[in-house]
Amino acid sequence: MVKVAVLGASGGIGQPLSLLLKLNECVTELALYDIVNSPGVAADLGHINTPARVTGYLPADEGLKRALTNAHLIVIPAGVPRKPGMTRDDLFKINAGIVRDLATGIAQHASNAYVLIISNPVNSTVPIVVEVLKKHCVFNPKKIFGVTTLDVIRASTFSSEVSGADPCEVRVPVVGGHSGPTIVPLLSQISPPQSFSKEQIEKLTHRIQYGGDEVVKAKDGAGSATLSMAQAGARFAASILEATVKGKAGIIEPSYVCLEADKDRGAHLKSAVGGLEYFSHNIELGPEGIHKICEIGDITEYEKKLLETAIPELKLSIEKGAKTTITNCIYF
Template sequence: MKVTVIGAGAVGSTAADVIARREVADEVVLLDIKEGIAEGKAMDLMQTSSIEGFDTTIVGSTNDYAKTAKSDVIVVTSGIPRKPGMSREDLIGINAGIVRTVVTAALEVSPKAVILIVSNPMDTMTYLTYQIAQEMGISKKRVLGMGGALDSARFRYRLGEAMNMSTNDVSGMVIGGHGDATMIPLTRLATWNGLPVSRFLKSDDLAEVAAKTKVGGATLTGLLGTSAWYAPGAAICQVVEAILRDEQRIIPSCVYLNGEYGQKDICIGVPVVIGKGGWQKIVNVRLSNEEKAAFEASADAVRKMNEALKGL
């Protein structure tokens, strides 16, 4: 199995590291436009293999897409990261051009690959990739955005923190757009070892958990001065592993909707079954009236962002 990670920044190189250590793939190609960065990081990672005991081969390349040929999964992290005070939406103009270029080049040499979009604003960049894939005759099921996996991890972290319990025992998912104002943590459905967390947390506590989850990325950007990378890298690996090992896992992901959840012609986060070849099917969760309204508002906000693509 072969995975290409485009963008050797903090997120991309961390994803390559986690994928290699977990031996999810036989080969990981790390690609970057900046001379020497991908090669250097690949060499650095390979030098840990004899210490960590993994056998995955990591190759670095400066913009040579020939080395990415016949990849099973292509992860796109390219683009400028968020800085303090920036929203994900602020990145559309620059990152759309970058994503269009790298996705087209990657698919030309790996037409059977699954494309996993991480670049922000993720929902809009996934929609752009869906459009490119359609032009190239590639199934919509091989295009997905990695937002829900990360947001759900941050949700579970906040739930565990509020309950003073291990996050390993907590289940919860986030749907909707991958943005501070558009994501929807489903507190009503969150559980602790199968029991509703609402039995252990007051409504005010759950509201605070949801609020902290929504600004999870912005909180870290404020502390770090740039976007986070450890949890995003691990979340990327989680999705890649589900694809390559055909795990049939339910992971909230940004996918193209055609009537599901009452939405059409949009890429937005919903629970999907992920396995070989990408996402297999969309899982219908019965939302409350309040959750439906929040999802509709989230979709409206994502569509508004998508409008910016028309002038690019």
């Protein structure tokens, strides 16, 4: 039995994400939790002819506990979406409390689950979850992931529009964080190899960093990137399930993670990025979650400057999220 819980399942990301997870053959039980409408979403998805059984829970009657109990994988898209003129700081003020409460539920009822955090701002919400789990002495750094897959998907799509390559075949490493200037696309490491002019690199970099703004503007205040984010979240969830349920080796995905998940490579990367505790980069997944953090490799002078700009921004975001008192615990 493989139970997946979606926390925030009735929202703009949560509904299409839940649909895509219902179609995943690894999932045998899909538990949907939200403050409204989750039983209705569950009933709707339950009519789809795939084996996964779907249940919906509300806060009443210990709904969060019931949704989380025995979960193998938890995906958190809960929170308010970004609107025109809204900064990541504005989002933080609203979403921080939501994520903290959900993390407390996870610590109490599903401490061994793999946790995928979509709720923005990811640069801060991941440290919130980590600090809550540390307070409850159940923190396993190999099982906590900030979902930054959308940045890589955008990089593949946007660069292919310029080069004419098949976007399904293109991979661009994106490092740093998951907001504006903290997003650092390494176009020099694009695969298959492609050449771009300096002007093209600068334009592509800016578009990848601020791709979310395109959607917010195009939706004219009616929403943010929900469908593409749902697909990105489902892709990452599928990779986690392939590695942890099916035992498939060599799966590489980007994620914003706590660098102590890989003692050796994480320490080396931490030193290279100004002592940051969290960083987004390619990771290799394994049966226990994070098998290893990949090396950054050689980067251009332009990319080094982008990284230099990203580091202080990331530091501030991490400090903002990591306000929970750290207790002395023995970690996994």
